[in-house]
Amino acid sequence: MSLFKRAVFSEITSHAGIVFSTLLVVWLSVLIVRLLGQAAAGDIGANVVLGLAAFSSMTALPVILSVALFIAVLTTVTRSYRESEMAVWFASGLSLASWLRPILWFAVPVALVVAALTLAASPWAYGQIAEYRQRFEQRSDLSKVTAGQFIETDDGQRVFFAESPRNPDDELGRVMARVIEPDWLSIFTADSATIRTEENGDRFLVLGPGHRYDLKPGTPELRLLDFDNYGVRIESRTDPGALEAARQKALQEIKARPTLDLLQRGDAESLSQLMWRLALPIAVLNLALIALPLGAVNPRLGRSGDLLLAGLLALLYMNLINLSRGWIANEVLSFAVGVWLVHVLFLALGLGMLWYRTRLRRPRRAARPAD
Known part of the structure; x- marks a missing residue:
């Protein structure tokens, strides 16, 4: 060259x-x-x-x-x-x-x-x-929750907020959730939350001591529930068939x-x-x-x-x-x-x-x- x-x-x-x-x-x-x-x-x-x-x-x-x-x-x-x-x-x-x-x-x-x-x-x-x-x-709605942030899922039908856990055994700290259903508006508050997986593969969100408030919009009807432990079944969407699809x-x-x-x-x-x-x-x-x-x-x-x-x-x-x-x-x-x-x-x-x-x-x- x-x-x-x-x-x-x-x-x-x-x-x-x-x-x-x-x-x-x-x-x-x-x-x-x-x-x-x-x-x-x-x-x-x-x-x-x-x-x-x-x-x-x-x-x-x-x-x-x-x-x-x-x-x-x-x-x-x-x-x-x-x-x-x-x-x-x-x-x-x-x-x-x-x-x-x-x-x-x-x-x-x-x-x-x-x-x-x-x-x-x-x-x-x-x-x-x-x-x-x-x-x-x-992914499931819970897996999208990040401590210190409000997360909306299902086009705003569910809103989650979680704090950092204080107990090492808990995966989330204090949790607040708002869920809009066809007839009810539900609000959950709990001091802690963990995820439990059963032998058959079902996953549950187990809330610690907390409260649940159910409101029916347009009516004075109100329901209040206090609980020590409250389990919510989480529909898992991460199966191999869904990922392949x-x-x-x-x-x-x-x-x-x-x-x-x-x-x-x-x-x-x-x-x-x-x-x-x-x-x-x-x-x-x-x-x-x-x-x-x-x-x-x-x-x-x-x-x-x-x-x-x-x-x-x-x-x-x-x-x-x-x-x-x-x-x-x-x-x-x-x-x-x-x-x-x-x-x-x-x-x-x-x-x-x-x-x-x-x-x-x-x-x-x-x-x-x-x-």
């Missing part, structure tokens, strides 16, 4: 690593905050936050890699122009088109990684995310379907998702190509306008891919046309801009002196 190619490849790698790590940290920060908020609201379990963050990051990696490569190529070319390094390469007999080979050496492996992620890893990750959420929904339901989600399954189904929705998975690896190569002429700037001019144009062009590219996916799903555009139309347009745009940057301009004729 020549000195020029090593220098370009090394700088693109360095810039891509910095941009990728920055984007990934920002993504993880926003994602973990959102997941912690869902855990605090009781929508997911606190013990699966890290797992969901890992799988969600896997699904975001194709877009992050595409953006990182685009910014890396753009900043590398722009820096060479700004610091007049490009003039040295031009004086050595190289042109802007000579950058294509080292850029492709870096872009092709990235495109292959993105293809592996979109075609295999991301669908599996989406399936794991859906299965995690289904497992949490299949949850897994099958998760696989039915369009993003979680394997790529071969999308090909076999052949409906409009499946083809639109297949188009999206095939589009991202191609977009990696096109964005790297487009970034090359976009980075060729005049060092005497400001840089904000060129970067803004490059960002808008990349955003337009991704939005057109999304638009094509929607058209394929709604059967406005056929899959055979939509899978390549946007990419060909931007490939032609990139080659046209590269030709414009590398073409030789005729020297201007000097004006003749007046007689």
